[in-house]
Every structure is written in C-alpha cells, then in structure tokens.
Amino acid sequence: MFKMMSTLIRGRTFDVAEAFADTNTISILRQQLRDAADGLSSAKRSVAVVMAYAAREKKLAEKQAVQLADLEARALEAIRLGHDALASDAAAAIAELEKEHAATTKAHTHYTAEIAKLRDQVALSEQRLRTLQRGKQIADAVQHTHKLRGSIPNGVLASLRDAEATLERLRERQSHAEEVEIAMVEMTASSSAEQVVERLAEAGCGASVTTDADKVLKRLQAKAAGASDSVS
Structure with a gap:
C-alpha cells in the first residue's frame, strides 16, 4: 500500500510539474535563452583571456x-678572445634560457590550439543561439495569434452567425418582392392591352372580342333548329 501511495504521489508530482512547464513554456524558453546568451558572453570573455595569455607567451x-x-x-x-670563464657562464645562461624558451613556446602552442577549439565552440553556440531565438520569435507570434483568437467571445461569433442568417433571409424576401413586382407589372401590361383591344373592337376596328346575351341566344336557337330538322 505504501509503495502504491508513493508511486501515486510521484506520478501526480510529475503531472503537476509537466502541466506547469507546458503552461509556462514560452517564459521558460525566454529565460533559457537569456541564460545561454549570458553563458556565451562568459565563454567569449574566456576566449579573450586565453588569447591575451597566448599573446603574452608569444x-x-x-x-x-x-x-x-x-x-x-x-x-x-668570449671563446674567440680566450675568456673561458665568461664563455662558460654564457653557456650556462644559454642552457637555462633555452629551457625557458622551450617551455614558453610549448605554452604558446597549447594556447593557440585551445583558442582554435574555443572559437569553433563559440561560433557553433552563436549559431545555435540564433536558431533558437528565431524559433522563439515564431513561438511568440503563434502565442499572440492564439491570444487574439481567444479574445473574441463566443457571443460575438454567435451574433455574427445570427446576423448572417438574418441578412440571408432579408435577401430572400427582397428577391421574392422583386419577383412579385415584376409579375404585377406583366399582369398590368397584359390587362391594359386587352382593354385596348376591346375598345378597338367596340369601335368597329376588327372582330369583336366580347359575346353579349343576344348573340348567345341566337346561337343556341340556331343550334336547336338544326337539331329539329335532323329529327324530322
């Protein structure tokens, strides 16, 4: 039981730490880049110090x-002049100075090699830092975009959708009204033409387009007389 509780506590601690890191990723990244930039500056100063030592040894x-x-x-x-004692002292001084010169030359060679390595490391670190900084800029832009998206309330989006639907209904009604108006104009024009034709017919201009009761009665009587003749 104790082992299970310990595992649960460690799991929850990890989850909390991971959630905290996810929530503050940008801030953590900014600080890490600042630390890296500070470390790079220190590395450059170290290279400068080594270069100064190398210059001194040179x-x-x-x-x-x-x-x-x-x-x-x-x-x-001294040898040529026969000053053997002075020549011996000079030889001893030369031997000691040659040792010092060899050590100095070795130190300078070591410093030169280290400077080359350090410069390569600094150049690579600068390149990686610039890449990370560009990546941070992109991440900042994405985060700002997400914030802008989140700053628009859902009510605004809903109102926009409602307004779009209302506008669509208004357009449909206006289109229908235009169609009715066009039909009315067509009907009015047709009716006016028929009235003109009727007036022209009544004035004797062309065949009559109306049928009165007398004409109908005469037509029916003629039809009935025709039927009687057929029967007889």
Whole structure:
C-alpha cells in the first residue's frame, strides 16, 4: 500500500510539474535563452583571456629568442678572445634560457590550439543561439495569434452567425418582392392591352372580342333548329 501511495504521489508530482512547464513554456524558453546568451558572453570573455595569455607567451618567446641569439654571439666572442670563464657562464645562461624558451613556446602552442577549439565552440553556440531565438520569435507570434483568437467571445461569433442568417433571409424576401413586382407589372401590361383591344373592337376596328346575351341566344336557337330538322 505504501509503495502504491508513493508511486501515486510521484506520478501526480510529475503531472503537476509537466502541466506547469507546458503552461509556462514560452517564459521558460525566454529565460533559457537569456541564460545561454549570458553563458556565451562568459565563454567569449574566456576566449579573450586565453588569447591575451597566448599573446603574452608569444612576446616572451620572441624576447627569449633575441636574448639567446645575443648570448650565443657574445659567448662565441668570449671563446674567440680566450675568456673561458665568461664563455662558460654564457653557456650556462644559454642552457637555462633555452629551457625557458622551450617551455614558453610549448605554452604558446597549447594556447593557440585551445583558442582554435574555443572559437569553433563559440561560433557553433552563436549559431545555435540564433536558431533558437528565431524559433522563439515564431513561438511568440503563434502565442499572440492564439491570444487574439481567444479574445473574441463566443457571443460575438454567435451574433455574427445570427446576423448572417438574418441578412440571408432579408435577401430572400427582397428577391421574392422583386419577383412579385415584376409579375404585377406583366399582369398590368397584359390587362391594359386587352382593354385596348376591346375598345378597338367596340369601335368597329376588327372582330369583336366580347359575346353579349343576344348573340348567345341566337346561337343556341340556331343550334336547336338544326337539331329539329335532323329529327324530322
């Protein structure tokens, strides 16, 4: 039971930590990039310090080389003049200075190699940092977009949908009204034409288009007389 409770507590702790990290990802990323930039600045200062040491060792090696050349020339002159004691002292000084010169040259070579490595690391770190900064800018833009989306209340979207539906109904009614108006105009024009034709017929212009009761009665009587003749 205790083991199960311990596992549950560790699981919930992990979930809380993960949820916190997810919620504050952008802030965490910003701080990590600031830390990386600070570390990169420190690395550049370290490279500058190593370069200063290398420059110092180079100058010292050059100075020692000049001293060695001078001592050797003087020792040769002492030997030529027969000053054996001075020549011996010069030889001892030359031997000691050669050791120092060898150590200085080795140190300068070491510094030079380290500077090359450090410069490569700094250049690679700068490139990675720039890539991360560009990625952060994109992430910031995406987050701002999401915030803008979330700033529009659902009620606004619902109102927009309702307004669109109302506008569509209004357009349908206006279209129907236009169709009715066109039909009325057509009907009015047709009726006016029929009235003109009737007036023209009554004035004797063309055949009559109306049928009165007398004409109907005469037509029926003629029809009935025709039927009687057929029977007889």
